[in-house]
Amino acid sequence: MQSERIIGLRRLIKLCCWILYILYLFVLFKYLVLDRLHFYGGNRSYNLIPFDSISQYLNNKEKYNNNIWFMNLVGNLIMLMPFGVLLPMLYSELRKLRIFIVLLLGINLSIEIGQYMMGLGSFDVDDVILNASGALAVYLFIWTVLYKTLLRIEAQKPTKQINHNNIQTRGGNR
Template sequence: MTSKRLKKLYRDLAILMFAGYGSFMCYLLFFGFSRNTRTERMMNLIPFKTISNYITGFHHYNLDTWVINLFGNVAAFVPFGFLVPLVFPGVRSYLQIISRFLLALLAVESIQWVFHVGSFDVDDILLNVIGGLIGFAILQRVRNLYKR
């Protein structure tokens, strides 16, 4: 198999994985976790407020809630940090990843807030972006190892 065909195969596989994982994440973000339509809208615009509440008040939360809200918000977006540059080859820098993630996550949080299926929390955006950056760093490392 030629190098060009192999690259196309990898990109096609990345697109398929991106679409599948993206669909799964849309389900989780808008319908999963027993999301019920809320009557009140909750919003946090203060960076690190929710994160610090979970850290300083960890004894008020069960372990599942604590882990999902802190580490789950990071881990869930690691695959996107890896897949986005493979699907969109123009995304090559940390700044490009950050800007794409900020815009997409701002849209997600806004949709959750508008449709009462979650709260708008700037800390979710921060944690999700960190996950994307970790995924991008992993991809960069793999690419550097592959070049050697």
């Protein structure tokens, strides 16, 4: 009976994760494509120097309005964070750190290359660094906390006591 509840709860959690994942993808598409259609008129700039944009925003904060500064630093840091939770919940093979990192970098580079190719923004290696850092931080935090919590729960489960007096063998009672 309890295992049926656990299975039902797992299915419900997975369904909720799928719903959140699909909603998140729609929001991401709206932000990365639809909202930018009227802003960027074929802008095809790029930055391949790691930490160049980040240091420009941090060292020259007064030159940028707060919205630009915030979106380029904090926005890029949080943009892919949901992947750190949702992808491993939906695909068990993504609970392996190496596989998660490879997929995360693939998604991240696809976004940056897509922005550049469609003229919807620039390719900036610092965006890749910030996006990946945010998603990876969430991944490590969630899975470390979740893993430790699961281990603690497993350790607290009462073990069944075997009553050797009531065990029946093929030949009859002991």
